[in-house]
Amino acid sequence: MTTPPHFDWPALMRLGLHRLRLHPRDFWALTPVELMIMLGLDSAPAPLTRARLEDLAARYPDQAKGPE
Numbered sequence: 001m002t003t004p005p006h007f008d009w010p011a012l013m014r015l016g017l018h019r020l021r022l023h024p025r026d027f028w029a030l031t032p033v034e035l036m037i038m039l040g041l042d043s044a045p046a047p048l049t050r051a052r053l054e055d056l057a058a059r060y061p062d063q064a065k066g067p068e
Contacts, residue, residue: 007032015039 012035016027020038030038046052 013027016022016030016035017024020027022030027035
């Protein structure tokens with residue numbers, strides 16, 4: 001199992017609060033993609049194709065939470 005990507009929260013907060021001059025409430029309301037776009041990082045994630053969905057399902061399978 002692979003570990004999820006690590007977010008450098010202090011760096012992201014510096015960029016959002018200082019460089020973009022966002023109010024903390026507005027910073028925390030953004031999605032990562034919205035923040036990337038505001039910072040000029042146009043590398044939008046690839047579309048979710050059937051193959052990507054199957055890959056994600058294989059890497060992160062649903063786990064049963066108990067008897068149903």
